[in-house]
Amino acid sequence: MTDRQQQGKGQVSLVSLTKHFGPIAAVDAIDLDIPSGGFFSLLGPSGCGKTTTLRLIAGFEQPTSGQVLLDGRDMAGTPPSKRPVNTVFQSYALFPHLRVFDNVAFGLRRAHVPRDEVRRRVGEALELVQLSDLAARKPGQLSGGQQQRVALARALVLRPEVLLLDEPLGALDAKLRRQLQVELKQLQTRVGITFVYVTHDQEEALTMSDRIAVINRGRIEQAASPRDLYEEPANAFVADFLGVSNLMDASANGPSGDAAQVRLANGFSVEVRRGEISRRGEVKVVIRPERVMLEPAGGTGPNRIPGMVTNVVYLGSGIQLAVHLASGHTVTALVPNNDDDTASAWSSGLAVTCYLPANALRVLGDGVATNQQHSGAAT
Amino acid sequence: MRPVSRFGSLGLGIYFWAFVVFLFVPLVVLVIFSVNNSTIPALPLSGFTTRWFHLAFGNGELTTALVRSVVIALVAGLLATALGIMASLGLLAMRGRALALALAVLLLPLVVPYICLAVGLLILVQEVSAQPTLVAVVLGHSVIALPFAILVILPRLRSLDPAMNEAALDLGASSFATLRYITLPLLAPALVSSMIICFVTSFDEFAIASFLAPSGQPTYPIFLYTSARTPALLPEVIAIGAIIIAGSLLLVVLAEGGRRWAERRLVGADVSHAGEPTGPDAEVPEPVLATTGPN
Secondary structure (H helix, E strand, C coil): CHHHCCCCCCCEEEEEEEEEECCEEEEEEEEEEECCCCEEEEECCCCCCHHHHHHHHHCCCCCCEEEEEECCEECCCCCHHHCCEEEECCCCCCCCCCCHHHHHHHHHHHCCCCHHHHHHHHHHHHHHCCCHHHCCCCHHHCCHHHHHHHHHHHHHCCCCCEEEEECCCCCCCHHHHHHHHHHHHHHHHHHCCEEEEEECCHHHHHHHCCEEEEEECCEEEEEECHHHHHHCCCEHHHHHHCCCCEEEEEEEEEEECCEEEEECHHHCEEEECEECCCCEEEEEEEECHHHCEEEECCCCCCCEEEEEEEEEEECCCEEEEEEEECCCCEEEEEEECCCCCHHHHCCCCCEEEEECCCCCCEEEECCCCCHHHHHHHHC | CCCCCHHHHHHHHHHHHHHHHHHHHHHHHHHHHHCECCCCCCCCCCCECCHHHHHHHHCHHHHHHHHHHHHHHHHHHHHHHHHHHHHHHHHHCCCHHHHHHHHHHHHHHHCCCHHHHHHHHHHHHHHHCCCCCHHHHHHHHHHHHHHHHHHHHHHHHHHCCHHHHHHHHHCCCCHHHHHHHHHHHHHHHHHHHHHHHHHHHHHCCCHHHHHHCCCCCCCHHHHHHHHHCCHHHHHHHHHHHHHHHHHHHHHHHHHHHHHHHHHHHHHCCCHHHCCCCCCCCCCCCCCCCCCCCCC
16 A cells, blocks of 8 residues: 555645534634644544544534635535545444454445455455454454454555544553554554544654644644644643643743743742743743752752652652642652662652753743644744 | 342242233133133133144134234334334434424324224225225334334434444445445344334234224234134134244244344354454454344
8 A cells, every 4th residue: 555655645724614513612713734644633632622623524524614625625515425534433433244354345345446456455454454364353353452453444445645533542451552553653654644643642642643733622722743742832731731741830020141030939930941931920830740850958059949749659660759849839750760769769758959950941821822823933 | 239138039939920820821721722622611621632723724714814914914014114214213313302202203103092093094094095905904003013113223223333324424335325234234133123023013903903904804813803702713713822822932032043143143242253362462352332232
C-alpha cells in the first residue's frame, strides 16, 4: 500500500464549523487546517466536542453552520458512503457475523471490486496489520488488540484520503496501548494517509502526533506540534491538560529586558523568562513538575522559596512530591529515581528549599481562546 | 439473592410443584385419554389403543382443517415478522413521546379483546369483499401477532452496536445493503423466535378465525370446538390434541437448539475449538457485542 503516497491529498479544512445539539454548541466555530499526510490529533476532555468534530468530517453529523473542506471540495451534501474518508470506531464496530476476511472485504464488495482484486487487497491489508493467519476467525474469537487491527485494516483497504480514528485504543489495557501507539504511528508513516486521531489521553497524543489541536468546550485552545504545546502552552487550560502542571496566581509589572519579576503572595517574587512576560496585572505562572528543583532547607538565592514536603508518591521511575511553599502555593515536583538513595530520601514533613528556575517559569494568557495567534506563532 | 429460610424454602418448593401440577396435569390427562380404549373419556382406564389416532388421521375434514391452520399460521407469521422488522427499525430511530405513542399503538392488539378486533375486522371485510375469506383470517392473525414480533425483534435490534450501521455506511454501503448484509443477519435469531411465536399465536387463535373464516373452511381450532360437542368425535379430538402437544414440544426444542446454533455461527463465540488467540497481545477475547437477547 506504499504506492498510496499521494502528495497533497487528504487535506482537511474546517471553516468556522459549528454544530449545535439543542441549545448546546458542541462544536463552536472551529477553524482548523489539517495538513495532508500527517498524524493529527484532536485532544481534549470528554464532552469537549472532539468526537463531534470527527463525526462532522465523516459525515455522520451535519454542521449547523460552517464547512468541511476535503482537498478544497465542500463535503456538504456528500453522504458518509461517498466521502473518501474512513473511520475506525471507538467500539471498532466489527461485524460479528462475518469472518475477519469478510469484514475487511466488506467495503470492496460494496464497491463491486472484482473478486481477484478483493482477495489480493484484503490479503495486503491483513498483512499490513499482521493478521494474515487469522483471516478465517470471527471477531468474537480475537483479542481486543487484534480486533482493533481488523478495524484498521477494514478502513485502510479502501485507500481513503483521510483516516479518522475515534479513541481506537480506549478499550485496551495500558501495556497494549503503548505498543499499539508505536505500531499506529509506524503504520501511518508507511501508508502516508492523513490520520485524524481523537483522544483524551495527552500522553498518547504527544507520542504519536505530528500536530495536535487541543479542544475545550467546542473551541480550539491551541493547535501546534507536540513539542510546542508542551514547552510553550498558550494558556492555563493547555498547560493543565497536557500534563500535571503547577499553576500559580501572580501579579506582573511588565518586562525588564528579557525577563519579568512577578509577585507571588506573602512577599515572595520570582523572575520569569518565558511566555508572555510583557503582560501586566493578574497573570498565571506555570512550571512543570520535572522542572521544579528541590534543595536542602536554608538555601538562598533568586527564585528560591522555602517549603515543606506534604506528600510523597512513589512512581517507580521517579518520586512525585507535593511541596507546600511559604508563598501559599502547593507545587508538585518530580524527582527522578536515579540514585540508590532517592526513594528513601524523601518523606512527608521534610523542610526543603524550592528552586523555580527563571527559564522554566512561564507567564500564561488567561485561557480565552486566542488560539489563532498562538497556533501561528508555534508553527 | 437473599438467602431463604428453611421454612421459606419449603413453602417455595410446595408452591413450585403445585404450579407445575396445575400447569401440566391437564396435558398429561389428555395424552393418557388419547390412548384409552373407550369412547368416553372417563376413569377407570380401559386398556391401550392407537385407534383414535388412526381415526383422526382418516378424518379428511380434520386433517384438512389442520393443514389449513398451518398454512394460515405460516403466512401470518411471515407477514407479522416482516412488519415487525419494519416497525422495530422505525421505533429504533424514535425518542421520547413519539416513541411511547408509536409503541402504544403498535402493541394495542395485546390488550384489545380479540373478539372486538374480530367484529371490527368482520365489518371491514364485508365492506371490502362480500364474503369472509381466509385472507381476512391471515390479516387478522398478523395484526394480533405483530406485537409479539416487535417485542422479540426490537430488544435484539437495540442490543446491536449502532456504530455498526455507521461503519457499514462509512465503508460505502447503501442503507439497503446495510440492512441486507449487517442488520438482518444479526437479527436472525430474533427473527426465528418471532416466526415461532407468531406461528403459535395464529395457529391456536379461535375468536378472529371463527368470525372471519368462511363456514365451509374451518381452521383447526374451530373444527376442534365444533367436534368436541359431538361425543362420537371426542376421542379423535383428544388424539389430535396429544399430537399437537408433542409437536409443540418438538418445536420448542428445535427452536431453542436452532437459536443457539445460529448464535454460535453468528459470533463464532465457541473459542475452545478455535485454539488460543495468538500474537503478541494474546488475551482473553471479549465479544464485540452482547449476544444474549431476551429471546
